[in-house]
Amino acid sequence: MKVEFINPFLSSLINVLATMAQTELTPGKPKIKKGEVAQGDVSGLIGMVGPQTKGSFSITFDEQLALTIMERMLGERPDEINEEVTDMVGEITNMVTGGAKNLLGEKGYDFDMATPIVVSGPGHTITHKCEGAKIIMPFTSADGNANIEVSFDKL
Amino acid sequence: MKVEFINPFLSSLINVLATMAQTELTPGKPKIKKGEVAQGDVSGLIGMVGPQTKGSFSITFDEQLALTIMERMLGERPDEINEEVTDMVGEITNMVTGGAKNLLGEKGYDFDMATPIVVSGPGHTITHKCEGAKIIMPFTSADGNANIEVSFDKL
Structure with a gap:
């Protein structure tokens, strides 16, 4: 898997959160x-x-960033990570x-989503178990950090 | 989704661990x-x-059960949940x-696995986000507990 394959996920995430x-x-x-x-x-x-x-x-958020996103979407900040979050x-x-x-898909790489x-x-870790490379991309923001990770068996 | 669809996962798990x-x-x-x-x-x-x-x-293990399974497979007990685990x-x-x-598949329900x-x-929780029912099944053992959870959008 090439690093370029992370870019569609990167731009999609930035777009969704904005x-x-x-x-x-x-x-x-x-x-x-x-x-x-x-x-x-x-x-x-x-x-x-x-x-x-x-x-x-996978996409992983710090609690504070997740709560801030929730607050901006709903107008009210939950106290903790609840079912709405x-x-x-x-x-x-x-x-x-x-x-x-x-x-x-526009580039000819099709897949279906589960x-x-x-x-x-608090503080859990995630490991993608895949034969191909795992690409991780960190994000920072004023409200906390996030990261995404993508792994494909071939590509 | 019917409760019966948990049975293939149940029997498969018991078989794999035995x-x-x-x-x-x-x-x-x-x-x-x-x-x-x-x-x-x-x-x-x-x-x-x-x-x-x-x-x-998903399948979730208590730490002690995961370490015991590891010990039985490798002959040595890791101190904690490491990459081998x-x-x-x-x-x-x-x-x-x-x-x-x-x-x-024998019953005509085909799927591919990601x-x-x-x-x-420690103590993380898992929520399957799916339109269909989520079926959970707890397991106990002398070495700790496990549970499996299965969720399908239709079935």
């Missing part, structure tokens, strides 16, 4: 993940299956992956 | 998940995509879902 929650994320440098582990408090994960490949995508993270996961699916799963727990 | 790690799990009562949340320390998750449906599967949980996720895929993702973190 549109839905007026939240600007600053992307860091994408890198092939070797050993290092991204940590966060709430994550959305989704599987992808296509004729040429299969893989997985995990619903929102699942929805963001779907929208970001759907946007990337459209962009990658349904998202949301993980909640 | 074969790979001489570990006997006692299944509890499967139930439609409404509000309650399963907690664990290390989880394997995988997406499923088929012509009739899409969904997700998450590799093993990813492999179990693949094998259990693959076994269930074969059993469901690649697994493993989550590690």
Whole structure:
């Protein structure tokens, strides 16, 4: 998998958060993940299956950033990560992956998406178990950090 | 989704753990998940995509049970959940879902599997975001508890 394949997910995420929650994320440098582990408090994960490949995508948020996004969408800030927040993270996961699916489909890389799963727990870590490379991309914002990770078996 | 669709995952899990790690799990009562949340320390998750449906599967272990399974497979007990343990949980996720895929395929329910993702973190919770019912099934053992959760959009 090439680093370029992260770009559709990157632009889709920036677009989704700007549109839905007026939240600007600053992307860091994408890198092939070797050993290092991204940590966060709430994550959305989704599987992808296509004729040429299969893989997985995850997006992980710091709690404060997730609560801020929620506040901007609903006008009220939850005290903690509750079911509304995990619903929102699942929805963001779907929208970001759907946007990337459209962009990658234009390049001839088709896949179908499974349904998202949301993980909640302070400081959990996520490992994509995939034969191909795992690409991780950190984001910073005034309200906390996020990162996305994409992994495809072939590409 | 009907409760019966959990059975291929149940029998596949019992078979995989008995074969790979001489570990006997006692299944509890499967139930439609409404509000309650399963907690664990290390989880394997995988997406499923088929012509009739899409969904997700997860298996969550207590740390002590995961370490015991590892010890039985390798002859040595890790001190904590390390990369070898998450590799093993990813492999179990693949094998259990693959076994269930074969059993469901015989009934005419086909799906392809994405690649697994493993989550590690004390007491994390998992929520499948799916339009269909979510079925959860608890397991107990002498070495700790586990649970599996299956969710399909239609079935």
